[in-house]
Amino acid sequence: MSVRLDGQAVDAAEGETVLTVIQAMGQRQVARNDHGQVSGAYCGMGICQCCLVRIDGRHKRRACQTLVRPGMQIETRVNRIAATEAP
Numbered sequence: 001m002s003v004r005l006d007g008q009a010v011d012a013a014e015g016e017t018v019l020t021v022i023q024a025m026g027q028r029q030v031a032r033n034d035h036g037q038v039s040g041a042y043c044g045m046g047i048c049q050c051c052l053v054r055i056d057g058r059h060k061r062r063a064c065q066t067l068v069r070p071g072m073q074i075e076t077r078v079n080r081i082a083a084t085e086a087p
């Protein structure tokens with residue numbers, strides 16, 4: 001299947017998580033927190049909230065707990081609160 005990662009078409013396999021797709025593309029820093037800081041995934045099991053990305057327009061989706069679907073739109077390093085506060 002194909003998904004879009006930050007606007008780029010990327011191949012993904014059924015059963016893969018969004019996080020594994022992101023990491024397979026070489027991205028280690030995926031999330032931007034409410035203070036504008038960028039971080040990488042930490043726990044990989046849904047606890048730390050360090051992998052929050054925007055999926056299909058919805059903010060703060062856990063990449064490590066979300067399975068890919070065909071045509072999914074994934075955006076990394078975005079945060080609705082940080083974007084609102086930006087000049």
Ligand code: FES
Binds near residue numbers: 051064
């Ligand atoms: S990596 Fe910790 S919640 Fe996803």
